[in-house]
Structure formats: C-alpha cells, structure tokens
Amino acid sequence: MCTFAAQNVTHTMEIALHHPLKNYNTFGINAHADEFVAVRSVSELSQVLKENSNKQKFILGGGSNMLLTQDIHALVIHVDIKGKEVVFEDDNHVHLKAMAGENWHEFVLYSISQNYGGLENLSLIPGNVGTTPIQNIGAYGTEIKDTFVSCEAMDIETQEIKTFTKEECEFAYRESVFKNNLKNKYVIVSVTFRLTKNNHKINTAYGDILAMLAQNNITEPTIKDVSNAVIAIRQSKLPDPKELGNSGSFFKNPIVSKELFEKAHAQHPQMPHYVVSETEVKVPAGWLIEQSGFKGKRFGDAGVHTKQALVLVNYGNATGQELLQLSKKIQETVYTNFGIRIEAEVNVI
DSSP states (O other): OOEEEEEEEEEOOOOEEEEEGGGGGGTTOEEEEEEEEEESSHHHHEEEHHHHHHHEEEEESSSSSSOSSEEEEEEEEEEOOOOEEEEEEEESEEEEETTTTBHHHHEEEEHHHTBBSSSSGGOOSSGGGHHHHHHTTTTTTTTTGEEEEEEEEEEOOOOEEEEEHHHHHHHHHTBBBTTTTTTTTEEEEEEEEEEEEESSOOOOSHHHHHHHHHHOOOOOOOHHHHHHHHHHHHHHHHTTTTSSEEEEEOOOOOEEHHHHHHHHHOTTTTOOOOOOOOOOEEHHHHHHHHHOTTTTEETTTTTSSSSSSTTEOOOOOOOHHHHHHHHHHHHHHHHHSSOOOOBBBBOOO
C-alpha cells in the first residue's frame, strides 16, 4: 500500500485482489484482474510502476476498445488521472492539454463550450483521452492526428516522462507507434491538441452530417451544430454501452489494392467504396458484413447490432470468447463472399 499527497489531498491506494472488471470495459464482460489498482496522479502512476517493477502489468483506460476473452493475470493499473489546461494561446489558436483519465466525449463538449474548434466531429466516441492517440481514433472525416500537438507518456521501465511529437507517433489509419514498436512500453499521461479560436474549419463532408443539418434547417453550421449532428447520428446507429455492451465499431474499414477491389466490384457492382490513392481503395466493412447476412443476427447473448453491422453487442451474459468466435465467423464469411479480409479494430485480450 502506498500513500501520496496529490494536490494536498492524501490518497491511499490499495492493490485489490481478484478484482471484477465488468464495470471497466464497455462490452460489460465479467472478467477479473489478479490484481487491480487505480492511479489518480502522475506521481501515483510512477510509484505503482516502481514498486511493482517485477510484475506483469496491464494498463487500463476507459475500457472502450477492448474485448476481454479471459481473466487478466497481471497487475491492472487503471489510469484515472484528471485535469485540463490551456498551455499555449495566440489570437487564432489554443493548445489545450487534457490528462489521460478525462472522459473523451466530455472533453470534446468542454472544448466546444469554450468555442475551441477541431474536435466536434469526434463527439460521442467512447473512452478516455489517454487512449485516443494509440488508435488514432477518427470519425466523420476527422482523426486525432488532425489536431494533435504532442502527448506525454511515462516509460513503464524507468518512469521517465517523454514528450512525443506528432511525427514520433507515426499515425496511420487506426494506427500509431504505441500499437506497434512501442506497444506495452509507455503509459500516455496527457495529450495536447491545437484547436481554433475563430475561423473554424467546419467539416461537413460526410453525407450523414449534411443530411442531419439540412433536416434541422441549418445552412451555416457552428462547431456546436456539427457536434450535435454527429451525436444524433451516432445515437441513431450505435447502442449506448450503458444499456447494451459494445465497443463501437468492432472492425476496421478495409483498405485494399485497386486490383482486388476491381475484381470484387466486378462481381458486386453495387459495392460502395472510397478511393484512397491511385493504388488503394477503402470499402465499408459494415456493408460487407450486412451483405453477408449478419446485421441484427443474434447467437445466444452475442450478436450484431440491428442498426449498424460494424458493431458487435453483448445482450447480457455473452463471454468474450463467444464474441470473439462471432467476429471470426464474420471475417471468414466476408472473405468467402468478397475475397476481402476485414480486421478487428478492437484489441482482443
């Protein structure tokens, strides 16, 4: 047990044994951690890492992008560090820093309330700030990398804090250095974003957003209007994890070679697609899954959402293994039908 004075408040941390994780993952999977501790400051994180250097460790944020298929035989460290501050400001831009444990959607709403633009298209994505760069989360034509300045991360071995620039994060589609070369090496403790104070770049390129704005007779949308539109769209398509266990989009939209796309498209001329480059094409995974007959299908308590085929759901007591088997069945069927492989966006533990 360790005691810290953080913000003049003493917080006693105890490592709990065989701790239930049902409330710490948005799928609501009933798995357990051999050991569990929540940290609420950078110094607490440092101390826990130092005192447990010989143990296997598992870093847990908002639990929104993982599927637990088993108990976690490690010390689970739940990063619950809160706080946000302006670290730089000029006439047109602000650098807004948020600590890793801040709820992502609440942080987006806070930025909009301050009239800071840039994050509005990422409204209502589940999870916490600290995990957003790992996945380079994105939605409706915007990704984290578009506003990202830097993140501070703690080296798990040495407890030293390193600042990573955008270039050092090696962002790609749902990818970053933290998912690859630096996986399990660092804990992100804060992220800083460059946001606009005026002349906001309103991004309404996605048809769904334009349709929602038109429905509400909005011709000159504000960042708040865009956020409201995104929230309404997401709520119409995606289940609330508090009501129905899910992790948002379970699969990535596959980016395939032009040759592979043309072969599949010749057999399925109605296949929607987006040209990524001269050699690559992106195909919506949701369409592939829906065409394969899985939308709304239920297998015990594991199922595919009725409104969005990209979303796997836990109707109550599905195990992680049951959801994993369903995801594999979907992948195999899509490959058989279209010759296209779809990958999980969710981390399978």
